[in-house]
Amino acid sequence: MGRAAAVGLTRERVVDAAIALIDEEGLPGFSVRALARRLNVFPAALYWHAGGRKTDLFAEISGALIAGLMAHDDRAGDWRDTIRTLFKRFRSRIHQHPNAAPLLGPSIRSNGAPNAPWVEIVLAALVQAGFKEEGLIDAFNAVVGALEGFVTIELAADEASEDSEWVKTFDADLEALDADVFPLTKQYLPRMYNQSFVMRWKSGNSAPLDKGYDFLIETLISGLEMQAQRSSRP
Structure with missing residues (x-):
């Protein structure tokens, strides 16, 4: 693994592999080292093709999308x-x-x-x-x-698990809202729940x-x- 393995590496190949890695692992599981391992090169080779910082690589990814x-x-x-x-x-x-x-x-x-x-x-x-x-x-x-x-x-x-403590707390807090103080929120909550911004826990x-x-x-x-x-x- 090293510079010799970087022969044939292109910006498009780096970006495509980065998107595939994010698809599989999500942003929390993404790292330049993990991407380098996937492409069998040193991390420095990636920066050569996609800027000198991780933010440069992210910009290339967003642009490609x-x-x-x-x-x-x-x-x-x-x-x-x-x-x-x-x-x-x-x-x-x-x-x-x-x-x-x-x-x-x-x-x-x-x-x-x-x-x-x-x-x-x-x-x-x-x-x-x-x-x-x-x-x-x-x-x-x-x-x-x-x-x-x-x-x-x-x-x-x-995305949260429906039976998780977070979702249970989320639901309990909404249920506890005072209808006198939040009449419209309480009225429309059944339609807004997971079908509107803010009032949802599903992606x-x-x-x-x-x-x-x-x-x-x-x-x-x-x-x-x-x-x-x-x-x-x-």
Whole structure:
């Protein structure tokens, strides 16, 4: 094991192996040493291909997860359908690698050129919607924020055992809420339980929030339509 074994090692191979390791062991079980053992190289060889720090490697992983989401031919005639396709593909991709979802939050950073194809498609869709100049950038940030934010939170919950003390305490605390102080929470809790953010202990991997995600997409599109109309007024 060593530099000789690193012949043929590429950034893509390092990132693919890292994603596979995270899929199997989760982020708590991931380490650069474990990845190096999997690839039969020294850890330094990994940094040569994926930056000099663990955070650089995480950035490469997060970038790889969302690169290539859409190609030019995937653009729809209606910008709304383009946005819908992007959102559905993104969520489907991340649900294939739920253990890596937290990297799309605090560990993500600019990945530049690899993401240019879908960035270009989003910008074109927003131009078609009527955005331009600074308004275009604001709309783009709203789309990307919604895109990554929902799924990251959806898959962020640690899966707990239903008969664990943690879940029993979780349920008991909710049951003990005073209906006079929290009338709406108590009223809607049966519908919110494990089907809404905050009021859940299951991960979106086992209790996906499908309706909520569809609602987000349509709400975002409606909001973009209104903002585009406002920006076009003299």
